[in-house]
Amino acid sequence: MGRVPCCDKVGVKKGPWTPEEDIILVSYVQQHGPGNWRALPTKTGLRRCSKSCRLRWTNYLRPGIKRGNFTDQEEKMIIQLQALLGNKWAAIAVYLPERTDNDIKNYWNTHLKKKMKKLDQLDQCHGSNDLFSLENGLTHLSSSNSSTSRGQWERTLQADINMAKKALHNALSLENPTSPHNYINQENPQVSSTTTTYASSTENIARLLQGWMRSSTSSTNNSESSKTSSNNIATTDSSSCDGTPNAESKGGMGLMEAFESLFGLESFESSSSDELSQTTTPEAIKIEIKKEENEHDVEVPLSVILENWLLDENTLNIQPKNDLTTFISFDETPHLF
DNA sequence: AATTCTCGCAACCGCATAACT
DNA sequence: AAGTTATGCGGTTGCGAGAAT
Incomplete structure (x- = not known):
């Protein structure tokens, strides 16, 4: 039974x-x-x-769910995380605690996917631009570096996710009762x-x-x-x-x-x-x-704290620029590869 | 003004895995 | 241990609203 x-x-x-x-x-x-x-x-x-x-x-x-109107920062995070994690929406949602995986998935499918496609086409004509630079960098990352040490890369990524989860847990336990x-x-x-x-x-x-x-x-x-x-x-x-x-x-x-x-x-x-x-x-x-x-x-929104934390982790010593390639600075994380 | 087309999103479906009896 | 269902997750669909014709 x-x-x-x-x-x-x-x-x-x-x-x-x-x-x-x-x-x-x-x-x-x-x-x-x-x-x-x-x-x-x-x-x-x-x-x-x-x-x-x-x-x-x-x-x-x-x-605690936020709906609609994704901010630029959230958008960047989704693009970045999607490139890193693939269509693991639940995993991506860990980094955006106010967004549901379903919401992120929908936003990706309806907005970001098209955006990336357009930029992809644009780049093929005119060279790189903001979003494409990121994607291009990541594509490059996954293709050219995969030969070096994919296992190591995956382990590091997993460690990064675990760290994010840990920090999230800490943040939440310190957070107010709401x-x-x-x-x-x-x-x-x-x-x-x-x-x-x-x-x-x-x-x-x-x-x-x-x-x-x-x-x-x-x-x-x-x-x-x-x-x-x-x-x-x-x-x-x-x-x-x-x-x-x-x-x-x-x-x-x-x-x-x-x-x-x-x-x-x-x-x-x-x-x-x-x-x-x-x-x-x-x-x-x-x-x-x-x-x-x-x-x-x-109240300072939880998402702001987390986003700041996450972005700080990923953008150490990086000056804010329009170019999203700075979001993931591969040069600054050589230990990953 | 009416009809068709496109888009965005909520909800469902199906699969894999965990949990229960 | 085996059988069955619950749960979690990603993919897909259907519908309503607005835009275009």
């Missing part, structure tokens, strides 16, 4: 997640910690596969329901809700589309706050009303346990979101 199936395959819902589902999922993780995915669908009444729940949590609801990883790594998830960690989740949901509400205002009342439940919620909510983007964009009362209406939904009440509804009252969420907003004023 093996494990019992994670969920009933029949009647499992697919497709985009609704805000109610998100809230149920976050509430569950708040109570039980991430990891008990198998029990989630039955305990919460969510008609989702446990795998789908885990993906939703890790990619979108997990606290650090998402503190929550995730806690030994006892039962006592993990610190308000700040949950606030980060609510912030993620708030962001998602804003998106829902925006889309609902633009899509004029076609609430009977295929995604009925979600669209219905969104349109109802937006109408309740007059559909004014100002209220929404501030994450202010419009959003709070959306939360309140969501928590008043029958579907949620019926499917969630008493415990869940206790700790996820709209009032509690309001407080946490406000708290979170205040903290953002003074």
Whole structure:
């Protein structure tokens, strides 16, 4: 006998997640910690596969996730790391803790891959330029140096990754309690329901809700589309706050009303346990979101610390230039080869 | 204004490995 | 130890939104 199936395959819902589902999922993780995915669908009444729940949590609801608008620095890091590690998105994501592997992968496939291709073509006509210089350097690295000592190179790379992980771990353990990883790594998830960690989740949901509400205002009342439940919620909510983007964009009362209406939904009440509804009252969420907003004023983002650290490691004594070849200075790391 | 095309992203699929009974 | 499922990861797909015609 093996494990019992994670969920009933029949009647499992697919497709985009609704805000109610998100809230149920976050509430569950708040109570039980991430990891008990198998029990989630039955305990919460969510008609989702446990795998789908885990993906939703890790990619979108997990606290501390930054979405959209990759910075130049992040872009450089991805290019650099992709060249070094290949399509090991999970490994690359270690260096960009606020980004998910899925997000990085998507960004690479939609933006960076094309960029590199273009630059590649440009270079064939006009010689080297910024990004291509990097790629060219790396191509050169992998081709010409492979003959010298590939094993040594791989070992060094592995050591570098391990060092990065170690430093990341240290940084996270020193980080304030809002650090998402503190929550995730806690030994006892039962006592993990610190308000700040949950606030980060609510912030993620708030962001998602804003998106829902925006889309609902633009899509004029076609609430009977295929995604009925979600669209219905969104349109109802937006109408309740007059559909004014100002209220929404501030994450202010419009959003709070959306939360309140969501928590008043029958579907949620019926499917969630008493415990869940206790700790996820709209009032509690309001407080946490406000708290979170205040903290953002003074907090140095974790990603900044890590990026600085990583870049410092890789760019010792290198003056900032436009040319990305300086990002990986092969001349300065002869011991690698 | 209507239709077609392109792009970006969320979610799913399939495989490899770990974990459980 | 063997069989079965969970988990993690990379690749791929489908859909919605905006641009182009």
